[in-house]
Amino acid sequence: MSKEIIKIDKESFLTTFTPQNIRTQLTKVKSCSEAIKTDKNGVSFYKKNVGQIEIETIIGALIVDFQKSINVNKELTNYQIDMIVIEILSSYYFLSPVEIAFVFKRAKLGYYKVNTFALSMPDIMSWFALYTEERITEFQKVQEQENKNRKLGKEIIDGKIYEKKTTLTEEKLLNVFKEVKKELKPKFNQDEYEQIKRQYRKTKSDEI
Numbered sequence: 001m002s003k004e005i006i007k008i009d010k011e012s013f014l015t016t017f018t019p020q021n022i023r024t025q026l027t028k029v030k031s032c033s034e035a036i037k038t039d040k041n042g043v044s045f046y047k048k049n050v051g052q053i054e055i056e057t058i059i060g061a062l063i064v065d066f067q068k069s070i071n072v073n074k075e076l077t078n079y080q081i082d083m084i085v086i087e088i089l090s091s092y093y094f095l096s097p098v099e100i101a102f103v104f105k106r107a108k109l110g111y112y113k114v115n116t117f118a119l120s121m122p123d124i125m126s127w128f129a130l131y132t133e134e135r136i137t138e139f140q141k142v143q144e145q146e147n148k149n150r151k152l153g154k155e156i157i158d159g160k161i162y163e164k165k166t167t168l169t170e171e172k173l174l175n176v177f178k179e180v181k182k183e184l185k186p187k188f189n190q191d192e193y194e195q196i197k198r199q200y201r202k203t204k205s206d207e208i
Helices: 010-016 019-026 032-038 043-049 052-069 078-091 097-108 121-151 170-183 190-207
Strands: 154-157 160-163
Touching (some): 010 052, 019 052, 019 097, 032 097, 043 097, 052 078, 052 097, 078 121, 097 121
């Protein structure tokens, strides 16, 4: 796991996740799996690194934007919006801002049932419950596929499937020796490395 410290600028965050910019991101999102891949950071992550007020502002703006995009007789009050925002942060803290926006996009397109007479907190939260069930199923599919690939002697690297016997490359081999060189610098032998590399090339040619 990477130990890199991720720094997030509040101004950049608020600019990136305006309803208009999120709509642009959502043009390429057609499924739950694509929504997950677009941003893997949940709102709890942003709440911790950017601030609660900032993330509440973004979610609230998404709700207001949703109301404006549909014909509803009785809109949510500011108090109701605040309560929905708090509930999303509490119960669905693992969803990213893009995923939250994707839920509202689906509702707008008729994927979820929308009471156009009057929006309510129970109705909106039911959409998130349905999306979360689908999300769990999606992760289960990914896990099952990974297990299946391992049984077939394959492995996944950066989202691509490789045969295990062909995953070793000269670049990886060199990286291994570089790590060894860091830990055991006096023992690293360039001639030994070149010899192993020649053996590796011979093995690859034999496989072909």
